[in-house]
Amino acid sequence: MDFSIINRTLPILLKGSLMTIELTVFTIVLGSILGISVGLLKLSKNKVIYFISSLYTWMFRGTPLLLQLFFFYYGLPNLGLNLSPMNAAILGLSLNCGAYMAEIVRGGILSIDKGQFEAAKALGFNYIQTMLKIILPQTYRRLIPPIGNQFISMLKDTSLVSSIAMVELMRSAQQMYATTFKPIEIFFVTGCIYLLMTTVFTAFFSVLEKRLSIYE
Amino acid sequence: MNLIEVKNANKKYNNSVVLNDINIDVKKGEVLVIIGPSGSGKSTFLRCINNLESLDCGDVYINGEKVNFKNNNSKSVTNVGMVFQNFNLFPHMTALQNVMAAPVIVKKEKKEEVKERAINLLEKVGLKDKINCYPSKLSGGQKQRVAIARALAMNPDIILFDEPTSALDPELVGEVLNVIKELAKEGMTMIVVTHEMGFAREIADRVIFMEDGKILEEDIPEIIFSRPKHLRIKQFLQKVI
Ligand SMILES: Nc1ncnc2c1ncn2[C@@H]1O[C@H](COP(=O)(O)OP(=O)(O)OP(=O)(O)O)[C@@H](O)[C@H]1O
Ligand SMILES: [Mg+2]
Numbered sequence: 066m067d068f069s070i071i072n073r074t075l076p077i078l079l080k081g082s083l084m085t086i087e088l089t090v091f092t093i094v095l096g097s098i099l100g101i102s103v104g105l106l107k108l109s110k111n112k113v114i115y116f117i118s119s120l121y122t123w124m125f126r127g128t129p130l131l132l133q134l135f136f137f138y139y140g141l142p143n144l145g146l147n148l149s150p151m152n153a154a155i156l157g158l159s160l161n162c163g164a165y166m167a168e169i170v171r172g173g174i175l176s177i178d179k180g181q182f183e184a185a186k187a188l189g190f191n192y193i194q195t196m197l198k199i200i201l202p203q204t205y206r207r208l209i210p211p212i213g214n215q216f217i218s219m220l221k222d223t224s225l226v227s228s229i230a231m232v233e234l235m236r237s238a239q240q241m242y243a244t245t246f247k248p249i250e251i252f253f254v255t256g257c258i259y260l261l262m263t264t265v266f267t268a269f270f271s272v273l274e275k276r277l278s279i280y281e
Numbered sequence: 282m283n284l285i286e287v288k289n290a291n292k293k294y295n296n297s298v299v300l301n302d303i304n305i306d307v308k309k310g311e312v313l314v315i316i317g318p319s320g321s322g323k324s325t326f327l328r329c330i331n332n333l334e335s336l337d338c339g340d341v342y343i344n345g346e347k348v349n350f351k352n353n354n355s356k357s358v359t360n361v362g363m364v365f366q367n368f369n370l371f372p373h374m375t376a377l378q379n380v381m382a383a384p385v386i387v388k389k390e391k392k393e394e395v396k397e398r399a400i401n402l403l404e405k406v407g408l409k410d411k412i413n414c415y416p417s418k419l420s421g422g423q424k425q426r427v428a429i430a431r432a433l434a435m436n437p438d439i440i441l442f443d444e445p446t447s448a449l450d451p452e453l454v455g456e457v458l459n460v461i462k463e464l465a466k467e468g469m470t471m472i473v474v475t476h477e478m479g480f481a482r483e484i485a486d487r488v489i490f491m492e493d494g495k496i497l498e499e500d501i502p503e504i505i506f507s508r509p510k511h512l513r514i515k516q517f518l519q520k521v522i
Contacts, residue, residue: 178369180365180367180369181369181371183333183365183369184363184365184369184370184371185371186332186333187331187333187361187362187363187432188359188362188382188383188387188431188432188435189358189359189383189387189388189435190383190386190387191387194386194387198382198386199371199382202373203371203372203373279415280372280373280374280415280416280417281372281415281417
């Protein structure tokens with residue numbers, strides 16, 4: 066291994082990973098908001114709402130993320146909507162993440178005992194109060210493991226946006242390889258950076274899980 | 282005036298009649314006990330009073346105000362408390378938080394005031410030393426007493442009990458029944474579904490025997506338990522006692 070190559074390329078790779086982190090954070094925040102909303106909508110008794118929200122999760126879980134990204138970046142301009150690579154990336158990643166999150170949230174709510182809804186209703190809680198104060202807080206701990214998995218695969222999936230001109234960690238690695246022709250060093254270091262990020266994530270989620278199990 | 286009036290309550294679940302033209306009045310301070318075989322519609326009836334289920338036809342009036350509507354999501358009835366067979370405590374909240382939740386969240390009362398009241402209620406049901414415990418750390422009897430305190434915290438006009446001791450180990454039944462008896466003495470209006478016949482006889486002002494969604498007989502406890510008009514009730518009582 067050529068350590069001088071690592072020394073020279075590391076700053077650029079680290080800069081790329083900052084973008085990876087930024088994309089991940091955006092995606093997680095937007096995807097979670099979207100996922101919780103759609104997860105609740107999918108439980109609606111209203112057939113139209115149910116249909117539309119199911120159509121969304123069906124499409125975004127049933128097609129490749131790469132295709133979705135291409136559609137937003139290369140396709141939308143043909144419809145008169147130009148998105149910057151960053152915006153196309155965040156849009157595609159968030160919509161995709163939201164679809165998976167929606168299924169996780171929906172499953173979590175369905176796993177809560179019906180008696181909890183009844184007790185809340187008998188005490189006068191309305192739907193929103195019931196969801197926010199009684200039901201969702203009980204799903205958090207159960208949802209932490211699947212959500213953690215989802216976020217970790219999200220982080221890795223951000224590498225796909227390298228194909229729509231976003232310079233993040235994966236793209237930086239490709240660029241460094243193209244200038245140095247040292248695939249072993251470059252991709253090894255890149256792998257280490259991804260591993261570092263996913264490990265931090267995993268550790269964070271297991272701490273969170275412990276924190277949230279106080280009442281069990 | 283009657284605190285609760287139920288008029289011609291009817292309900293079906295896929296073609297099987299569960300409530301068949303039920304009429305009931307409950308006066309303020311009265312304790313009405315409902316007994317009857319499994320599947321006779323006792324729970325369904327209670328759940329229709331506080332809108333957990335909707336009636337197919339018929340009306341429920343509380344303090345003269347109609348409370349039941351076709352769409353049973355439309356309104357929650359906050360002056361009717363309910364205690365469930367399975368407690369249904371909120372597992373992510375301590376005993377104190379369980380009791381405080383509805384007044385704070387639903388009625389938007391001040392936290393400090395509710396807290397004081399909640400502590401008093403928990404003390405009243407004998408759980409002063411458990412206020413900061415999560416439900417998972419409580420016995421069944423303790424859970425049910427928290428659930429009673431939780432219902433009381435909303436200052437309901439009436440409390441509905443649906444087999445409050447059926448899920449309890451025998452040695453824990455007494456502590457819950459004692460709390461309910463205490464409430465009866467204080468003049469709380471209650472409708473109690475129970476299989477504890479001794480307890481029913483002790484606290485009831487009036488007893489209703491339900492069968493197949495109908496009221497078979499309604500009378501004071503002395504009559505129902507000692508010389509009911511219907512042979513069917515005698516047989517039922519022989520089996521459960
Ligand atoms: N959600 C439901 N869907 C269909 N049928 C139901 C439903 N809930 C209750 N039933 C039926 O209605 C009838 C009355 O049930 P209910 O729970 O009111 O009886 P119960 O008198 O409370 O019986 P138990 O003593 O066993 O609690 C039963 O035959 C039951 O199978
Ligand atoms: Mg029942």
